[in-house]
Amino acid sequence: MDIDRITFRILSGYIEKLCGLVLDDSKTYLIENRLSPLVESLGCKGMAELYQRAVQDSTHEIDRKIVDLITTPETAFFRDPQVFDALRYRIIPDVVDNKRGRGETSPNIRFWSAGCSTGQEVYSIAMACHEMLHHTGIEFSVLGTDISATNISKASAGIYSDAEVQKGLNQSQIETCFQRVAAGWKIRDELRSRATFKRLNLLESFAGIGRFDVVFCRNVSIYFSPDVKTALYQRIARVMMTDGFLVLGSAESLFEPQPLFKPKRHLRTLFYQRTRELP
Numbered sequence: 001m002d003i004d005r006i007t008f009r010i011l012s013g014y015i016e017k018l019c020g021l022v023l024d025d026s027k028t029y030l031i032e033n034r035l036s037p038l039v040e041s042l043g044c045k046g047m048a049e050l051y052q053r054a055v056q057d058s059t060h061e062i063d064r065k066i067v068d069l070i071t072t073p074e075t076a077f078f079r080d081p082q083v084f085d086a087l088r089y090r091i092i093p094d095v096v097d098n099k100r101g102r103g104e105t106s107p108n109i110r111f112w113s114a115g116c117s118t119g120q121e122v123y124s125i126a127m128a129c130h131e132m133l134h135h136t137g138i139e140f141s142v143l144g145t146d147i148s149a150t151n152i153s154k155a156s157a158g159i160y161s162d163a164e165v166q167k168g169l170n171q172s173q174i175e176t177c178f179q180r181v182a183a184g185w186k187i188r189d190e191l192r193s194r195a196t197f198k199r200l201n202l203l204e205s206f207a208g209i210g211r212f213d214v215v216f217c218r219n220v221s222i223y224f225s226p227d228v229k230t231a232l233y234q235r236i237a238r239v240m241m242t243d244g245f246l247v248l249g250s251a252e253s254l255f256e257p258q259p260l261f262k263p264k265r266h267l268r269t270l271f272y273q274r275t276r277e278l279p
């Protein structure tokens with residue numbers, strides 16, 4: 001289904017407003033390929049009518065379908081494994097030390113996986129924490145959020161196919177952390193109970209989600225505009241503990257000098273620590 005230049009510009013501007021994704025002219029094929037099935041299923045004559053219907057739909061159901069089709073849920077357990085080494089051997093010990101330094105006798109570490117897709121990142125954090133903390137009496141919890149309700153519902157069910165668990169986990173991890181069910185492999189209750197999930201658009205308010213010791217926001221903002229990225233990281237800083245840690249994807253960085261964060265390294269992994277109280 002071909003899309004003319006004007007309709008492409010209108011639809012790509014609409015998508016940027018919905019979820020932050022910037023689609024330049026080289027991405028015409030992406031809109032054509034991914035949204036054509038929706039155009040057909042809604043009985044629209046073309047992309048222009050899809051746009052009109054979406055704008056008029058007060059339930060925002062069409063918006064949700066567009067976002068589901070246009071965003072990429074690509075993920076894996078322990079994606080970029082070196083990040084999880086940084087988590088195990090630098091971030092978790094530093095968070096525990098900082099909390100004990102503040103006089104917290106039974107610390108509870110709060111993680112946020114922002115843009116968690118279908119949940120593999122959330123459960124990988126829970127597995128790494130369980131491994132490091134299970135004899136210590138230190139509690140932890142992981143909030144997973146994503147703009148896509150479809151992703152959140154799969155994450156919350158915690159059931160993965162053979163191919164999904166094999167992407168990032170070895171046989172021993174699969175058998176220790178999951179149980180066989182008819183539909184595949186279900187995350188064990190002990191790990192599932194550490195996680196909560198919520199649909200959240202990162203362009204909208206974070207009210208009510210609380211404050212976090214560690215935020216993972218990986219492979220989400222790659223295609224956001226520089227202004228949207230800067231604003232997002234500043235808003236994330238506001239829901240982090242003063243000395244908390246921010247982990248971005250391997251292709252992402254806080255390019256501009258950000259007084260709120262200072263870069264830290266564990267071997268070749270770069271991550272950030274929040275530096276000071278916000279005004």
Ligand SMILES: C[S@@+](CC[C@H](N)C(=O)[O-])C[C@H]1O[C@@H](n2cnc3c(N)ncnc32)[C@H](O)[C@@H]1O
Pocket residue numbers: 018019020071072073074075076079114115116117118121145146147148151200201202203217218219220249
């Ligand atoms: C490529 S996946 C990354 C998943 C995981 N963080 C990882 O690195 O494996 C990107 C996720 O970001 C979500 N996303 C995109 N735009 C978003 C927005 N504005 N608010 C919240 N989530 C968003 C998508 O739905 C998708 O699940």
